[in-house]
Amino acid sequence: MAELKYISGFGNECASEDPRCPGSLPKGQNNPQVCPYNLYAEQLSGSAFTCPRNTNKRSWLYRILPSVSHKPFESIDQGHVTHNWDEVGPDPNQLRWKPFEIPKASEKKVDFVSGLYTLCGAGDIKSNNGLAVHIFLCNSSMENRCFYNSDGDFLIVPQKGKLLIYTEFGKMSLQPNEICVIQRGMRFSVDVFEETRGYILEVYGVHFELPDLGPIGANGLANPRDFLIPVAWYEDRRVLGGYTVINKYQGKLFACKQDVSPFNVVAWHGNYTPYKYNLENFMVINAVAFDHADPSIFTVLTAKSLRPGVAIADFVIFPPRWGVADKTFRPPYYHRNCMSEFMGLIKGHYEAKQGGFLPGGGSLHSAMTPHGPDADCFEKASKAKLEPERIADGTMAFMFESSLSLAVTKWGLKTCSCLDENYYKCWEPLQSHFTPNSRSPTEPK
Incomplete structure (x- = not known):
């Protein structure tokens, strides 16, 4: 060329x-x-x-x-x-959809x-x-x-x-x-x-x-x-x-x-x-003290609605970056949102979705539908030693986020053969760690 x-x-x-x-x-x-x-x-x-x-x-x-x-x-x-x-x-x-054929x-x-x-x-x-x-x-x-x-x-x-x-x-x-x-x-x-x-x-x-x-x-x-x-x-x-x-x-x-x-x-x-x-030219802004910043800090482009601060659509990416937050569960937090979130994966693997979320596939979390890390990701992140680490090297995930409530087409739900009927099972292994007799959380060794 x-x-x-x-x-x-x-x-x-x-x-x-x-x-x-x-x-x-x-x-x-x-x-x-x-x-x-x-x-x-x-x-x-x-x-x-x-x-x-x-x-x-x-x-x-x-x-x-x-x-x-x-x-x-x-x-x-x-x-x-x-x-x-x-x-x-x-x-x-x-x-969730497997890679579209x-x-x-x-x-x-x-x-x-x-x-x-x-x-x-x-x-x-x-x-x-x-x-x-x-x-x-x-x-x-x-x-x-x-x-x-x-x-x-x-x-x-x-x-x-x-x-x-x-x-x-x-x-x-x-x-x-x-x-x-x-x-x-x-x-x-x-x-x-x-x-x-x-x-x-x-x-x-x-x-x-x-x-x-x-x-x-x-x-x-x-x-x-x-x-x-x-x-x-x-x-x-x-x-x-x-x-x-x-x-x-x-x-x-x-x-x-x-x-x-x-x-x-x-x-x-x-x-x-x-x-x-x-x-690759995106300049990442991230948390450098504690807690997990909202994904809006990764917005590349926005299409604004008439309401200030509310978008018809945002294009958001999750590029390679450093994670350094102290005393923090670093993967995305569990969440219910007034926005609709369609995610896709260009390459690599996304940190909060182990297995099943593959390049060329996608996921949709509708307005107020709960979502967050799968059970395996939660357990690993809860026990990880908190030191500076590279996140998402070799990976590029993205999100189309909208204030509108998205409807899925017949092709997406019925016709295409890529819909993952077992997506919900990635959260089934989540266990209660509630300790009613102790206020102190278990610290990683």
């Missing part, structure tokens, strides 16, 4: 032009009567025109043909993409779009409030096909296999331990080179942003300069038989044909772009 070029920064006003057409960005205005190289000017808006300047998102694209040049959209097979949260009845139990290319070729499976979600697309969690399982590249989402933003978390993502803004490579965000309305296509699996957090009505740092100060967590935006790249290509553009609109899939590749943008400028981030 050829080395790709990027622009650094999160949410910046950026500009880029393909070096094959120097001077393709108009000077002094966005929409001149005739654009350089006789290109078409087209604006892509990710917010209302009248949003405050600091939240206004838009980019100008200078392209060979405008995106309006296509045949009518027609409904196509929905596959396993859904936003019907009433397919099956609610289930408050702790849920990738179709074999020798049996059936499946690309990124045909390999999308909706696992859970909540809210309403038409009122622009909610989210969905999807799994992608694919073994082939998208050929003369692209996809765009009229409903919301896609945060893509690959777990297995490398991706080469073509966008209207340029090309991005993506591999496990990296993430990317393709924002609402942006057309993209995915090439894969082997069996590929990953997770997608979709939010509608809002965009992802960096969390406020508050008392942490100016530095820490994900730094804006570590986010990368692709450099402009275009292809001027006509497709025999037509190029297929797939649109997810109000939760349904539609397709249309056009004669040319949609990746014909020669130059662009603005602050509404796709972007990627390497999770």
Whole structure:
């Protein structure tokens, strides 16, 4: 794969032009009567025109043909993409899935779009409030096909296999331990080179942003300069038989044909772009005295709701770090939460979930459903010698956390063969250690 070029920064006003057409960005205005190289000017808006300047998102694209040049959209097979949260009845139990199975290319070729499976979600697309969690399982590249989402933003978390993502803004490579965000309305296509699996957090009505740092100060967590935006790249290509553009609109899939590749943008400028981030660049904040800090300190990106401090969705990671807290049970505490927590594992093993929680699988702990370390983890951590230790080396777990109560789809509960019916058994060995005649806890030797 050829080395790709990027622009650094999160949410910046950026500009880029393909070096094959120097001077393709108009000077002094966005929409001149005739654009350089006789290109078409087209604006892509990710917010209302009248949003405050600091939240206004838009980019100008200078392209060979405008995106309006296509045949009518027609409904196509929905596959396993859904936003019907009433397919099956609610289930408050702790849920866990074994690694989701990738179709074999020798049996059936499946690309990124045909390999999308909706696992859970909540809210309403038409009122622009909610989210969905999807799994992608694919073994082939998208050929003369692209996809765009009229409903919301896609945060893509690959777990297995490398991706080469073509966008209207340029090309991005993506591999496990990296993430990317393709924002609402942006057309993209995915090439894969082997069996590929990953997770997608979709939010509608809002965009992802960096969390406020508050008392942490100016530095820490994900730094804006570590986010990368692709450099402009275009292809001027006509497709025999037509190029297929797939649109997810109000939760349904539609397709249309056009004669040319949609990746014909020669130059662009603005602050509404796709972007990627390497999770290894996250600056961890952690407890250095006692007790266990809340997982919110590991938030990479957030999609805020209208209520201060409450998110439609947070993307949280649990990277390698040091554990040094004194007189403390160091693994995650037992917990009931008003949030819904979907967890996935990119690599390694998560400290509080021994066995069964594997890379490429997942778990869901719904609002107010209790969860916490399994019995084996509790016993080991209660007796461990408290000295500085490395936690999660070689591991990367993550969480999609939401204030909404997530419903699991029929595919997630009934159709896929990965649901772990024995998940609850990991807590069955927990024993009472109650000592009514002694206040003093048993100290590790």
